[in-house]
Amino acid sequence: MANLQSDPGRPPLLAVSDLKKHFPVRRGIFGRTTGHIHAVDGVSFTLAHGETFGLVGESGCGKSTVGKTILRLIEPTAGDIVLDGVRITDAVESEMHPHRRKMQIVFQDPYSSLNPRMTAGDIVSEPLFNYGLASGKARNDQVRSLFVRVGLRPEDMRKYPHEFSGGQRQRLGIARALAVGPKLIVGDEPVSALDVSVQAQVINLMMDLQDAFGLSYIFIAHDLAVVEHISHRVAVMYLGKIVELTDKKSLFTTPLHPYTEALLAAVPIPEPKAKKRRVILAGDVPSPIRPPPGCRFHTRCPYAEEVCRRVEPPMQEVRPGHEVACHLRQPSTP
Amino acid sequence: MIAPSPTGSGGPTRPILEIDRLKTHFFTRDGVVRAVDGVSCVLYPGETLGVVGESGCGKSITALSVLRLIARPGRIVEGDIRLAGRSLLAVSEAEMRMIRGNEISMIFQEPMTSLNPVLTVGRQIAETFILHQDLSRRAAHDKAVEMLRLVRIPEAERRVHDYPFQLSGGMRQRVMIAMALSCNPKVLLADEPTTALDVTIQAQILHLMLDLKERLGTAIILITHDLGVIAETAQRAVVMYAGRKVEEASVEVLFERPRHPYTLGLMKSVPRLDKAAYDAKRRRLAEIPGMVPALKKIPAGCIFEPRCAFAAERCRRETPPLEEHAPGHWSACWEQARVAASVAHG
Amino acid sequence: MTDATPAATEVDEHGSESVDLAGFVRRNPTVTLGSILLLAILLVAVFAPLLASGDPQALNPIQRLRPPSAEHWFGTDMYGRDVFTRTIHGSRISLVVGSLVALISVGFGLVIGLVAGYLRVVDGIVMRVMDGLMAIPDILLAIALMALFRASVTNVVIAVTVPQVPRVVRLVRAVVLTIRERPYIEAAQSIGTRFRRILTKHLLPNTIAPLIVQATYTGAAAVLTEAGLSFLGAGTPPNIPSWGNMMAEGRTYFQVAVWILLFPGMFLAITVLAVNLLGDGLRDALDPRLRRRL
Numbered sequence: 013m014a015n016l017q018s019d020p021g022r023p024p025l026l027a028v029s030d031l032k033k034h035f036p037v038r039r040g041i042f043g044r045t046t047g048h049i050h051a052v053d054g055v056s057f058t059l060a061h062g063e064t065f066g067l068v069g070e071s072g073c074g075k076s077t078v079g080k081t082i083l084r085l086i087e088p089t090a091g092d093i094v095l096d097g098v099r100i101t102d103a104v105e106s107e108m109h110p111h112r113r114k115m116q117i118v119f120q121d122p123y124s125s126l127n128p129r130m131t132a133g134d135i136v137s138e139p140l141f142n143y144g145l146a147s148g149k150a151r152n153d154q155v156r157s158l159f160v161r162v163g164l165r166p167e168d169m170r171k172y173p174h175e176f177s178g179g180q181r182q183r184l185g186i187a188r189a190l191a192v193g194p195k196l197i198v199g200d201e202p203v204s205a206l207d208v209s210v211q212a213q214v215i216n217l218m219m220d221l222q223d224a225f226g227l228s229y230i231f232i233a234h235d236l237a238v239v240e241h242i243s244h245r246v247a248v249m250y251l252g253k254i255v256e257l258t259d260k261k262s263l264f265t266t267p268l269h270p271y272t273e274a275l276l277a278a279v280p281i282p283e284p285k286a287k288k289r290r291v292i293l294a295g296d297v298p299s300p301i302r303p304p305p306g307c308r309f310h311t312r313c314p315y316a317e318e319v320c321r322r323v324e325p326p327m328q329e330v331r332p333g334h335e336v337a338c339h340l341r342q343p344s345t346p
Numbered sequence: 347m348i349a350p351s352p353t354g355s356g357g358p359t360r361p362i363l364e365i366d367r368l369k370t371h372f373f374t375r376d377g378v379v380r381a382v383d384g385v386s387c388v389l390y391p392g393e394t395l396g397v398v399g400e401s402g403c404g405k406s407i408t409a410l411s412v413l414r415l416i417a418r419p420g421r422i423v424e425g426d427i428r429l430a431g432r433s434l435l436a437v438s439e440a441e442m443r444m445i446r447g448n449e450i451s452m453i454f455q456e457p458m459t460s461l462n463p464v465l466t467v468g469r470q471i472a473e474t475f476i477l478h479q480d481l482s483r484r485a486a487h488d489k490a491v492e493m494l495r496l497v498r499i500p501e502a503e504r505r506v507h508d509y510p511f512q513l514s515g516g517m518r519q520r521v522m523i524a525m526a527l528s529c530n531p532k533v534l535l536a537d538e539p540t541t542a543l544d545v546t547i548q549a550q551i552l553h554l555m556l557d558l559k560e561r562l563g564t565a566i567i568l569i570t571h572d573l574g575v576i577a578e579t580a581q582r583a584v585v586m587y588a589g590r591k592v593e594e595a596s597v598e599v600l601f602e603r604p605r606h607p608y609t610l611g612l613m614k615s616v617p618r619l620d621k622a623a624y625d626a627k628r629r630r631l632a633e634i635p636g637m638v639p640a641l642k643k644i645p646a647g648c649i650f651e652p653r654c655a656f657a658a659e660r661c662r663r664e665t666p667p668l669e670e671h672a673p674g675h676w677s678a679c680w681e682q683a684r685v686a687a688s689v690a691h692g
Numbered sequence: 693m694t695d696a697t698p699a700a701t702e703v704d705e706h707g708s709e710s711v712d713l714a715g716f717v718r719r720n721p722t723v724t725l726g727s728i729l730l731l732a733i734l735l736v737a738v739f740a741p742l743l744a745s746g747d748p749q750a751l752n753p754i755q756r757l758r759p760p761s762a763e764h765w766f767g768t769d770m771y772g773r774d775v776f777t778r779t780i781h782g783s784r785i786s787l788v789v790g791s792l793v794a795l796i797s798v799g800f801g802l803v804i805g806l807v808a809g810y811l812r813v814v815d816g817i818v819m820r821v822m823d824g825l826m827a828i829p830d831i832l833l834a835i836a837l838m839a840l841f842r843a844s845v846t847n848v849v850i851a852v853t854v855p856q857v858p859r860v861v862r863l864v865r866a867v868v869l870t871i872r873e874r875p876y877i878e879a880a881q882s883i884g885t886r887f888r889r890i891l892t893k894h895l896l897p898n899t900i901a902p903l904i905v906q907a908t909y910t911g912a913a914a915v916l917t918e919a920g921l922s923f924l925g926a927g928t929p930p931n932i933p934s935w936g937n938m939m940a941e942g943r944t945y946f947q948v949a950v951w952i953l954l955f956p957g958m959f960l961a962i963t964v965l966a967v968n969l970l971g972d973g974l975r976d977a978l979d980p981r982l983r984r985r986l
Contacts, residue, residue, distance in 0.1 A: 070544035070545065070547075071515075071544055080878070085878050085881055105887075112882060112883070112884045113884065115882075116883065117878075117879065117882045119875045119879065121875060124874050125874075125879055126879075127894055127897075127898075128898070129898060138883060138885065139883035139884060142883055142886070142889075143884060179637070185879070188879070188883065189883075191883070192883065192884070207400040207401055207638075208571055208573075208612060208615060209612065209615050211615070212615035212616070212631040212632070212633045212634070215617070215631055216630045220630075234544065234545065236545070237616070237618060237619045238617050241622075264619065274546055275545060275546060277549070278545045278548065278549035279545055279574065279619055280548075280552075280572065280574030280575045280578045280579075281577060281578070281619065281620050282573035282574045282576070282601065282613065282616060282618065283577055283601060283620060284578075284597045284598045284601055285598065286577070286620060292546075292549050292550055292553055293549075294550075296514045296516060297544075375719075
């Protein structure tokens with residue numbers, strides 16, 4: 013598997029292999045399991061230090077589940093997660109505690125991701141308390157400097173979340189994630205719920221923090237323009253699988269997977285005179301309980317052939333550093 | 347204060363909808379919230395007018411005011427709304443009910459909460475026919491199936507008996523469009539119709555809306571915060587900020603040479619796929635500093651001044667009026683010439 | 693991102709909300725009325741010996757069945773005892789039982805509900821037991837328990853508490869189930885917060901508000917159940933005046949001396965009303981969406 017790392021010699025910060033998460037579907041009085049939702053069905057990628065890995069896809073593709081499973085907030089059904097050289101897939105909760113310091117998460121909804129009954133200062137200092145990193149005045153000072161770092165006023169430490177605006181709350185969430193000095197932050201649609209002008213502020217903040225602290229991000233989003241702006245490498249997900257994975261330039265200028273093409277064509281460009289490449293996908297996303305046989309995208313793919321309906325295409329490196337799962341794209345094809 | 351605009355077709359056309367100096371205020375315990383504070387706007391038959399703004403700017407309240415759907419503690423305090431010359435604020439509630447869904451329709455952002463979960467979609471579409479066209483149950487049902495076909499829902503005869511929860515988000519939005527267009531309204535108010543949908547579904551829905559507009563000749567007011575959607579679907583656009591209209595122009599002119607710092611700021615703060623640099627050094631997005639002001643404390647002078655990069659002394663003291671600074675291009679800014687010039691120089 | 697009414701997402705300039713009593717009364721009439729009534733009853737109970745200096749047990753057969761007069765404000769009962777004195781002293785029993793039951797059932801219910809809501813393993817067993825208890829009407833259960841013990845105020849408290857606990861457990865569990873899915877709980881896990889702290893610092897504070905409201909309803913129900921038990925002869929021993937046994941005794945004399953039944957009944961009704969008003973008002977006042985108005 014190719015790695016595009018700023019420092020090729022250094023091992024990756026995170027290596028995810030064949031990650032799967034199936035949610036059981038329970039019916040009836042006794043809660044019998046009648047099927048499974050294949051939310052994540054074999055996802056593999058690596059993440060280098062200081063890199064932003066963008067994960068895009070539409071609703072139901074499993075991208076949020078990937079993020080939470082990596083953090084072990086959801087238990088994986090199968091696969092492996094290796095963080096900084098240590099395999100954390102089966103670690104029990106007490107073993108996970110030191111590892112949690114290294115990876116944090118920022119949620120999508122700035123309203124429900126903060127405890128409404130804790131003050132802003134308490135919210136940000138809680139991780140410091142959990143890891144015994146500082147106490148008393150020293151802790152207070154750390155919280156103050158975190159507030160300043162994310163662009164909040166330290167005087168607001170005593171306020172409650174409902175007294176802040178959406179953008180400010182998101183900054184609080186970022187401050188909380190930064191408190192323990194993580195190496196990886198998973199952003200689960202961190203700007204999707206914000207107004208356009210506030211989005212820009214938060215995106216800039218995240219980029220500044222990455223430069224200052226050498227953070228790695230897994231940036232999960234459905235907005236392709238935002239992902240393009242902030243990421244180094246990007247993966248496209250569809251129905252629980254990664255269908256294309258490459259550096260952002262290749263993805264956005266020479267996409268190889270038909271789904272990626274359709275996604276890019278569907279994004280409205282703020283330029284009235286732009287020529288639209290019209291590849292409008294027909295139909296809806298199939299059910300994740302019974303994914304289509306063969307290539308999961310074949311039901312909506314304008315190029316689908318017989319083999320696509322029967323055989324699931326493997327993820328292959330078709331060009332250097334560019335992987336795609338499509339029968340019509342073979343490594344030999346130029 | 348009413349802005350006439352080029353209609354594209356020769357000869358003067360009467361506007362189908364006029365919003366004239368509308369003010370809708372909410373009288374809450376904490377003070378008066380001036381959600382819409384003097385907005386004027388004109389819609390011509392068959393055109394698509396985009397209304398852009400962020401949350402709290404008053405764009406949704408404006409649409410709800412047109413349909414007189416403002417409930418306490420809100421009230422339309424000033425201004426007029428005219429449909430084909432007839433004042434909507436002067437008619438009775440009973441007459442207004444005959445207008446809603448019939449001459450003016452609205453579709454909303456969240457299709458799940460806008461559809462009644464305990465009625466089949468067929469029932470809900472048929473309701474408009476029964477109410478406004480006095481059709482029998484049978485006839486209305488057939489019309490409902492026809493509408494489902496019109497919005498390209500496959501297997502319409504079967505789907506007409508489905509409940510909203512059995513349909514996907516995109517399909518529910520199609521049902522909403524079917525309901526809204528069933529009586530062939532003159533005006534369709536679309537309040538963020540695709541914001542809650544995936545981007546591929548969004549493309550389908552927008553395409554459908556434009557197609558239907560061509561066929562039925564409906565005029566559309568499309569409310570959104572997405573500049574890309576505006577660029578793709580609207581002919582003219584209005585930019586709103588804190589309850590007021592700050593700029594209006596044709597879409598081409600608005601994107602090429604905006605004349606208001608807020609419009610300019612919005613455009614520069616959005617990441618663009620078509621302008622991606624792809625060089626190793628990632629650029630920062632141009633930010634608009636600060637936040638939208640509380641709608642209760644309106645300062646003297648220009649409402650955007652605290653966040654404005656072009657702010658001058660005059661801006662703090664006097665509120666700039668909305669004026670036509672170029673043909674068909676209106677802007678409320680003292681420094682609009684500087685704004686336009688800065689764009690020209692890139 | 694549309695709002696039908698403008699969202700008040702602006703930052704408060706001063707950051708704090710000043711206390712405004714007149715405004716509070718205006719905005720929360722139910723809480724105010726309920727509190728005042730309840731406070732009045734409470735004062736009556738506390739200062740009972742001062743308000744009614746006589747002995748509630750004092751028999752005075754000569755004066756039996758006298759209607760209300762200057763000497764006996766509420767009249768006398770079939771043994772000549774002063775109804776006013778007995779009513780005033782009866783308030784003590786009702787308030788003691790009501791508040792003790794509310795406190796104890798909420799205490800137990802909170803702990804059981806928190807654990808049942810958060811730990812799926814425990815949930816199944818606990819809830820089936822609770823369902824079983826709830827299937828029996830609370831007054832029947834209370835009578836059955838009282839039948840096992842001799843009559844005393846302590847035993848009345850226990851008998852009335854037991855049927856109330858499952859109701860509290862159910863409420864707490866429902867709240868915990870809702871909150872458990874909130875992102876801020878996941879966030880707490882991700883920043884390394886341990887299980888016990890999640891329960892106390894994150895789950896518990898968010899269950900307090902509905903719990904307080906439930907406590908008031910439980911208190912009202914307890915007062916009524918105690919009165920019912922006493923009325924049936926299965927509650928407070930007859931030598932201690934309680935509104936319930938007063939009403940039981942007054943029942944047979946209803947047509948000739950209605951005041952024996954009337955006054956304790958009125959006080960009972962007012963007390964339960966007060967507690968319910970307080971509960972209703974608190975439920976609205978503590979609603980987080982309206983919190984700023986408090």
